[in-house]
Amino acid sequence: MKAERIDEASLRQLVESFYARVRADDRLGPIFNDAVDDWPAHIDRLVDFWSSVMLSSGRYKGQPVPVHMAHRDRITPDLFDHWLNLWSQTTDAVMVPAAAAALQDKAQRIAESLQLALFFRLGAPPAAGA
Numbered sequence: 001m002k003a004e005r006i007d008e009a010s011l012r013q014l015v016e017s018f019y020a021r022v023r024a025d026d027r028l029g030p031i032f033n034d035a036v037d038d039w040p041a042h043i044d045r046l047v048d049f050w051s052s053v054m055l056s057s058g059r060y061k062g063q064p065v066p067v068h069m070a071h072r073d074r075i076t077p078d079l080f081d082h083w084l085n086l087w088s089q090t091t092d093a094v095m096v097p098a099a100a101a102a103l104q105d106k107a108q109r110i111a112e113s114l115q116l117a118l119f120f121r122l123g124a125p126p127a128a129g130a
Helices: 009-025 029-035 039-053 066-070 077-094 097-120
Strands: none
Touching: 009 029, 009 039, 009 077, 039 097, 066 097, 077 097
8 A cells, every 4th residue: 555645654664665676776786785784774864864855854964965975986877867767666656646756856856966966067267367
């Protein structure tokens, strides 16, 4: 049965389902499995993250950009699309359509922000007098 609304229980179910898929994924699994030493603690942190984002609980106190920056040599822009596709599949499977859409929209905006932080580089400053 799909979760009717976004609450703590449905977020935990979603995060656990999603990261089970991530861990088994041919492209994402090796990156995440190498980066995460304690999956139960990581799941708890991600539930806190999504609770803070979607429910304004304020529980998440981490810094996603530096965490992802530490793995930038293995992360590519197309992996964000792959992650988002897997997220959409999981939210569609676990949540009712309106809740899935809200979670997908938020994930898309977060992914855009992370990609800007990881990959966007300003060009050289213009020459003096130009």
